[in-house]
Every structure is written in structure tokens, then in C-alpha cells.
Amino acid sequence: MDKVMRNKLAIFIFIAPAAILFFMIIIIPIFMSAYYSLLNWDGITTGNFVGLENYITLFTSKSIAFPKALSNVCILAVLSVFIQLPLSLFLALALARGIKGERFFVTVFFIPVLISTVVIGQLWAKIYNPDYGIINSGLNALGLNHLTRVWLGDPKTALLAVFVPILWQYVGYHMLLLYAGIKSISNDVREAAVIDGASYWQTCKYIIIPLIKPIIQVCVIFAVTGSLKAFDLIYVLTNGGPAHASEVPSTLMVSMIFGRNRYGVGSAIALCIIFLCFFFSILIKKTFKTEVE
Template sequence: MDWKDVGFSGNYIGLGNYITLFTKDVTFKTTLLNTLKLSAIFVGVTIPLGLMLAILLDFEIVAKKFFRLIFLLPLSFSFVASASMWVWMFSPQVGVINSLLKLVGLQSYTQPWITSSTQSLFCIAIVYIWQFSGFSTLVYYAGISGVPDDIREAARIDGANKFQEYSKIVIPMQKPATLTMLVILLMYSLKVFDLVYLLTGGGPGRSSEVLSTLMYEVTFNRNLFGQGAAIGIVMFVISMIIILPFFIRKRASYYE
């Protein structure tokens, strides 16, 4: 339906909204690409970072409980609190990051950060990675802790060093945890709204606009409810493409 205002009447236009999105709306194409970029950076960094931190926690290090708390602390913050903190840190004038660079004599390395059209999306990815790296660490640490001690002990008896123990035994056994993290993180990256809206508002110049913020703008600012619903359906289809193979695989393994 071609809904352009609140009411009970509308013109049936079939797939017109989808045709408009994919053939005429340049903003949608840019936004879709931004969403995919953000997902790729976020997932591509958070998963290996979480695995490395989990391996670090698996070693007998001093103050392990303290580091475990520090790694998980960002997960306890709401997106609003995280965004407010990072807006201040990324501020080109009074932000902590640029202030520290100036303090150590690296003034030439100061950046505009979230006010730059080339850096804003990466800044959002940094905040997202910081927020979820603790969750990834927790999942992998649980997986590593679940590796039977007799298997690891047998590897040590056979002469395996620490690198071989982790690369040949521990890490390969984290495949279920990796698949779980992949699905969860992709789902979160596709529906991200709070951080983008509060950090950059999709700007500057739509350089950090993602599907969820575009759907909000089209629906509530332009009152194009039909196009907004079409964007929501596109997000739903992408989510199903990601999540269905996971459930199919789980179902197949259940009946094996």
C-alpha cells in the first residue's frame, strides 16, 4: 500500500515501494552498503578479539577476576550511556582522544572523528566493538573452559606446546561458539539504531546512515509509511538469510 499519512485509506501499488527502494532511491543503496560495512567491521573484529581475550583469561595470570570484570564492564552500559560517553571522547575540540594526542605531542594526528564523513562509520564500529567485545569474550571463555582437561593433558604428554595446544585443540573446538557469536553479532549489527542515532544521527551527509535510522526517518519524518515498512521487510529478509542456515544446521545435527 502507498501509505503517506495516518489514516485508513491508501492506494494499492503492489511492489512499487520495493522497486523505488532498489532502483530509484540512491539513499537506500548507500544506507544498505553502510549497514553491510558496519556489520563486516563489527563482526570481523569482535569475534577474533573476544577469542584472544578469552585465551588470555584461560592462562594463569595475576588478578584474573579483575580482568574478567574489566572485559565485561562495557556490556553493562546502556547504548545511551555508551553513546553519550563516546560523543564526548570523540569531540574534535574537547574530546579525550584528541586532548591526549595533543598532550603527548602528536597534535598532527588529531582527527575530526564523528564529524568526518570518512571516519564516522568507523567510529560507530569502534564503539560497537568496545560494547560487545566483553560478551564475545564471555562466550569464548565458557567454550574454552568446557574443553575436557584430559584432552589437553594428553596433548601435553604427547609433547604439544601451548601454541599447538590452542591452535590444534582448543580453538578448533570453539566452532559452535563461533557460529553462535556470528549469528548474534550479525543480528545486532543489522538492527543497530541507538548508537548511530545518538553518535552521528546518520551524518555527516548520510555517511553513517544505516537501515534502521533510514527506516525511522522515512517513516516518522517523511510520513512515508509504505516505504518505511518496505525497509523493515528488507531488514527482516536479510536477518532470515543469516539466521535460517544456523537453525537448519542445528536441526540437522539434532537428528543425526
């Protein structure tokens, strides 16, 4: 009994620092944001309690454009799930096949994940530059001058132009997770499929992909929640512009708090982001659980 209690005490001692940090960095700020979201507060004077007025303002005020931000972030989430993840899965399957230079290519695809987002933003800002950017220069060289445009300054292309760097940065991250999952599958399983006459892609479809579904689930959750709280790359490239064309809740939240001193509205946006992340995480888990059953 004493040994059991000593083990429990040791576990508590090791867990306590992380639990305290988690409580201070995550839990307390969430409750503080929930409290501030019920106030009309500029960050300096005493805040006035307004109840749910800030939440109502988010969906009714045309000057805030929160519905547009939600629409944009949903588009980014859909693009991430249906373009970024399939591309990551294809790369993982191709590399796990055992091609020449396999480790080299895995490293190359993962490098963008390690680069600072600000650096990536500056890099793609140069690529999209309407005067000397590689895209417009390439189109001019091919005689397709009518296709050149101000990619980040055109409301029709700004959101898609922002998604491309996001795709470029994180496709290697999901690829590595899926690649590790594929490599963890026993060679005996693959060899048995080959002996039965299955091609490599048939093996992928009927054996490998079903076996890595838990990892695919994790990647889907990361892709969706990552899109919902996307901020840094969008802030560097467009800051939500032009005319809210690439606005997302995170950039709008920063604009409300630090640009307009509307801490209550900004905190309400933060709570909406947290709620959406929790909701979609649970929904994705339920969806994958249903498929398994």
C-alpha cells in the same frame, strides 16, 4: 496413556503463554509490516495499495540513500566478524589460560555490555569531541595536530568512529560466550595435549578452537545480525550523518516513518532487515555445517 496425555497437557500449558507472546510481539508485527510495505500510507489517512513500488523506490530514489545504508551495514558486519570476534577469541583464550585475576578481568570486560547504550553514546561523543575530546587532546599533546579532526562530523571517519564504540561495548559479550565454551572443555583433553608436547597456542589451534566451533558459529550469527539491525548507538552518536556517511537501514527506517511519515517505505526497510537477518543466519549455519562435514 493417560500419563502421557497429562504430560503433553502440562507441556502445552507451560509453553502456551510464551508462544502467545511470541506470536503477538514477533509474528503479527512482521505480517503487519509486510502489509504496510505494500501501501502508500502516511499513518493518518487511508493508505493506497501500490504493490512493490516502495521496494523499488528504496533502490532507485537518491533521496532515500538505502543502497548507502546497506553498504554501511555490510561494512559494520565485516568489521564485527574480522576484528571484534578475533579480539574476543584472543581475550577468551588468554583469560581461560588461568592468569592471575582471571575472574576480575572477565567481569571488567563484560561491564560495557551492562551499561545503557545511550550512556555509552554520550561517553564516546565526549571522547570524540573536536574541542576537548581525549583523542584530539592526545594528538595535540603529541604534536600531531594535523591528525585532529571532527571524527563524527567527517564523512571519511564517521562510520569507523561509530564502529569503535560498538566494538568496545560488545567484545566482552562474545568473549564471555567463548570463555564459557573453553572452560567447558575437559581438563583431560588439555593435559593430554601438554603431555604430547603441544604448546598452549598449539593446543588452542588444534584442540580448543575446533571444539568450540558451535559457539563461534553463534557468535558470528550474533555479530552479523547485530550489525544488520544496529540502531541505538548510531542514532545517539550521528543519527546516520553526516550526509548518510553512517546511515544504516534501522536509522533510515526511523527517519522514513517518524521523520517523513512514509510508513510504507519504512515498513519495506523493516522487511529487508528481517530478510537479511534470516538469510545470513542460514548462510552462516550452512557454512559451518559444510566445514564440519
